[in-house]
Amino acid sequence: MSAQADAALSFDRAGFTYAGAREPALADVSLSVPAGQCVVLTGGSGCGKTTLTRLANGLIPVSYDGELAGSVRIAGKDAGSWEMDALCRRVGSVFQNPRSQFFNLDTxxxxxxxxxxxxxxxxxxxxxxxxxxxxxxIEC
Incomplete structure (x- = not known):
């Protein structure tokens, strides 16, 4: 069995072009993340970190229109075939501005x-x- 098949998260020649964009935001990405591994994604502004994360957490293609290339698999299953509630139980993302992720005013x-x-x-x-x-x- 291949490393991609055993991976918790894998990208095989994945890419995405947002609707209306002339150039892809992400192109030809292949990588695999084994189960239990924590990954830090870094890079310069505009290099595709957010797009890659949106592919991994299911926001693309559900919440963003565009053209998907290649494949994204989570636990061996095509990312687009997951029900959102089941996917949210498996995949989480922390973006660089935590304030933009809060939904409530108190801890x-x-x-x-x-x-x-x-x-x-x-x-x-x-x-x-x-x-x-x-x-x-923490005391509350």
Whole structure:
């Protein structure tokens, strides 16, 4: 079995051209990330980091129109075939400006947001939020 088939995330000659753009934002990217590995993606402005991340987390092609080339696979399955809720349980992204990712004004609500999306009971949400705060040494 190939490294791409065993990868948690793989790109095979992947690229994307946003609707209305003359040039691709990303072209001919091939890489594979093994399960359990943490990856930091760095590069200059405009090099395609955000586009690559959007491909990995399913925002492309769901939320952005354009032309996709090559393939993107998550846990061996084509990224475009995942249901968004199932994909969100497997893939997460942290962008360079964390303020643009917040949905709530207070810490407790922000930490509970993921639990709400999973449809957990209020008791389970409280248990998990309290556990996360304890793990990080945060008092609320």
């Amino acid at each position: 407790t609500s922000e930490v509970a947001f993921g639990c709400e999306n999973l449809g957990l009971s209020r008791a389970e949400m409280h248990r998990r939020v309290d556990g996360a705060f304890a793990l990080l040494g």
